[in-house]
Amino acid sequence: MARRETPAAGPGSRALIVDVVRSAVTISRGELADLTGLTQPSISNIVRDLIADGIIHEIGSAGSAHGRPRKLIAINPGNRFGVGFHLGPDTVTCVAIDLTGGVVGREVVPRLPDEIWPAERLAARFEDFTECLDLSRDRVEGLAIVAPASAPELSELRPELMERIGVPVLVENDAAAAALGEFWSRRVSRDQSFASVYLSTGIGAGLVFGGALFRGANSGAGELGHMSIRFDGRPCPCGSLGCVQQYASTSATVKAAREDPELRARLPLDGTESSAYDAIARAAVNGDPAACAVLEQAADYLGMAVTSMVNVLDLGRLVLTGPGVALAGSVYARRLRAHLGRTAHSRQRHGLSVELSAQPRDAASIGAAVLVVQAAVAPGHTG
Numbered sequence: 001m002a003r004r005e006t007p008a009a010g011p012g013s014r015a016l017i018v019d020v021v022r023s024a025v026t027i028s029r030g031e032l033a034d035l036t037g038l039t040q041p042s043i044s045n046i047v048r049d050l051i052a053d054g055i056i057h058e059i060g061s062a063g064s065a066h067g068r069p070r071k072l073i074a075i076n077p078g079n080r081f082g083v084g085f086h087l088g089p090d091t092v093t094c095v096a097i098d099l100t101g102g103v104v105g106r107e108v109v110p111r112l113p114d115e116i117w118p119a120e121r122l123a124a125r126f127e128d129f130t131e132c133l134d135l136s137r138d139r140v141e142g143l144a145i146v147a148p149a150s151a152p153e154l155s156e157l158r159p160e161l162m163e164r165i166g167v168p169v170l171v172e173n174d175a176a177a178a179a180l181g182e183f184w185s186r187r188v189s190r191d192q193s194f195a196s197v198y199l200s201t202g203i204g205a206g207l208v209f210g211g212a213l214f215r216g217a218n219s220g221a222g223e224l225g226h227m228s229i230r231f232d233g234r235p236c237p238c239g240s241l242g243c244v245q246q247y248a249s250t251s252a253t254v255k256a257a258r259e260d261p262e263l264r265a266r267l268p269l270d271g272t273e274s275s276a277y278d279a280i281a282r283a284a285v286n287g288d289p290a291a292c293a294v295l296e297q298a299a300d301y302l303g304m305a306v307t308s309m310v311n312v313l314d315l316g317r318l319v320l321t322g323p324g325v326a327l328a329g330s331v332y333a334r335r336l337r338a339h340l341g342r343t344a345h346s347r348q349r350h351g352l353s354v355e356l357s358a359q360p361r362d363a364a365s366i367g368a369a370v371l372v373v374q375a376a377v378a379p380g381h382t383g
């Protein structure tokens with residue numbers, strides 16, 4: 001196996017090793033040396049520390065070409081946990097994960113639309129949730145709270161919340177967190193240029209390069225929804241025209257369906273926006289041609305913006321996630337794959353996989369918990 005230039009063993013080496021072990025599932029120290037370019041003594045030292053810290057464990061041995069059995073190591077899942085809260089439009093989704101990204105607990109509690117919870121209330125929720133899962137405080141690495149486009153009030157209440165619950169508190173936007181969650185739980189290699197598209201009432205993207213979330217100047221990266229697909233298109237509150245969010249968000253899709261008299265007569269579209277969207281998605285997967293057409297139109301608009309993002313960043317792997325793909329994700333995946341297959345600049349040079357999230361409704365809360373885990377076991381990736 002080709003060695004890269006030998007990196008000096010430092011704090012980054014620990015993150016590198018955690019990343020490589022995580023994406024390999026099981027690996028020997030020798031293979032780690034080959035894959036990272038670190039020397040055997042560095043590997044041995046770092047692995048010993050990681051075992052002592054309970055992050056990695058030995059899981060037996062496998063035969064090798066030279067006859068000597070190789071001891072295999074893997075991420076130790078059950079030792080430490082991360083907790084994530086996702087503030088949705090009218091719910092708070094609470095998730096706890098182990099170090100491999102496996103969900104060990106989940107709870108959804110209602111909140112009034114756009115109601116701001118003070119630190120005291122968030123702290124009480126955290127206490128309740130960890131207590132009912134029987135997670136002792138010394139095994140919880142922290143809490144991350146995610147919301148659409150990092151709500152500024154969250155950053156303000158962070159110090160008080162941290163004081164109340166006694167563990168680190170992180171704040172991030174939901175689309176970015178969802179990308180990190182998919183990156184971690186799918187065991188994506190840190191060598192891949194990875195992105196996810198979060199489809200909801202807005203559209204966000206999360207970008208993971210070299211194993212780290214790309215945040216831009218101030219955690220504002222990934223505003224895919226405001227990529228214009230028509231220079232004289234629909235006005236957007238952001239000040240621009242033709243933003244893809246005005247055409248392909250779940251809100252835009254519900255609006256388009258409500259304007260179709262036939263669909264309006266056939267489907268229950270008068271309730272909340274999310275229940276109307278789910279009715280359209282359900283009808284589309286059940287073969288309703290008009291419902292399917294509305295979603296395909298949205299998917300094609302989305303495809304325009306996603307192709308531009310793929311081209312600018314030369315992405316290799318893309319995951320679709322968020323409540324917008326929970327019921328009819330296959331419609332989006334199919335259209336996006338076809339569109340990218342015709343238009344992506346890199347299509348002659350390398351593949352681009354378009355995948356669907358396994359837990360699209362929980363992706364942001366799982367991602368929040370992963371943020372905590374990553375900051376604890378592979379520091380150096382988080383700002």
Ligand SMILES: [Zn+2]
Nearest residue numbers: 226236238243
């Ligand atoms: Zn806009």
